[in-house]
Amino acid sequence: MNILEIHGLSVDYQSNSGAVHAVSDVSLDLRRGEILGLAGESGSGKSTLANAVARLLRPPAAITSGSVVYHRRDGTEVDVLGLKREELRAFRWKELAVVFQSAMNALNPVSTVGAQIDDVLRVHAPDLPRNARTERAVELLQRVGISADRRRSYPHELSGGMRQRAAIAIALALNPEIIIMDEPTTALDVVVQRDILQEIRTLREEYGFAVVFITHDLSLLMEISDRIAIMYAGRVVETGSAKALHRAPRHPYTLGLLRSFPRLRGPREELLGIPGTPPDLRSLPPGCAFHPRCRYAMDECAVTRPALLEGPEGAAACLLNDGAGVDPVPAGGQEGL
Structure with missing residues (x-):
């Protein structure tokens, strides 16, 4: 059963020399609980597609056509591109979360990792008591392999692998149904990469969320993905199971x-x-x-x-x-x- 359906999605970047067609007429579906890999060279449109789905694009980028439909477990459908500001605020984190490329840049450098998890819980689950939020932060950090005492650490005090794990913990704070991971293992050594991939697989099996895993490294996707979509020049040029590709x-x-x-x-x-x-x-x-x-x-x-x-x-x-x-x-x- 599909949890997300993208149909005919196009994104342009406006420039002085004309429109840059970063994503052109892309149609994809994401099945509930699967890992969908998205691969291609730099500039192929992978991150732009993910940001369009999450409604994170900013000018001069603009969605020019297409639709993104999210299917809830109760059978209702959500027109993601039609969500108003408050609806979109509720949709993010609770039903769709993003792990951004380069955790050092994605995390707030002047806030501890525990405080950043607490911020998500405080805003999106305001009825949760402070003690419960603290317990949840400790639980999430331990779940991704970070000890409880690191809750008070700042991002610069963590290794690259630990920062990436912290970013995944923040994305898991509200048990979303979909997590978009944009190059989550970039700049990590191969041993840490393998640990992160194993952690993602384990968490997916435990929590049942679906993953869109974006990378330029096709060998990584062969190891972790159920299905793979290949992008070139803003278009999807091939899709299939990892084994078939x-x-x-x-x-x-x-x-x-x-x-x-x-x-x-x-x-x-x-x-x-x-x-x-x-x-x-x-x-x-x-x-x-x-x-x-x-x-x-x-x-x-x-x-x-x-x-x-x-x-x-x-x-x-x-x-x-x-x-x-x-x-x-x-x-x-x-x-x-």
């Missing part, structure tokens, strides 16, 4: 991302990156935006923009999968790379 990616861009990191098993192989750079969003190339960088590009790719076509294991926006369903990946999927 790993076994047989249907879009050359996904294939390029997979070939950019080494396999853990098997003989050593040359890593093949994606040539070129992402396009200027103010002036996208005609046809498929990826065709100037695509090793499988055909003449038609320069004039025809492929639609996101559903298949048995997901969807892909590529002419190689249009009609005849030609697979750009050799038989055997990732194992054949």
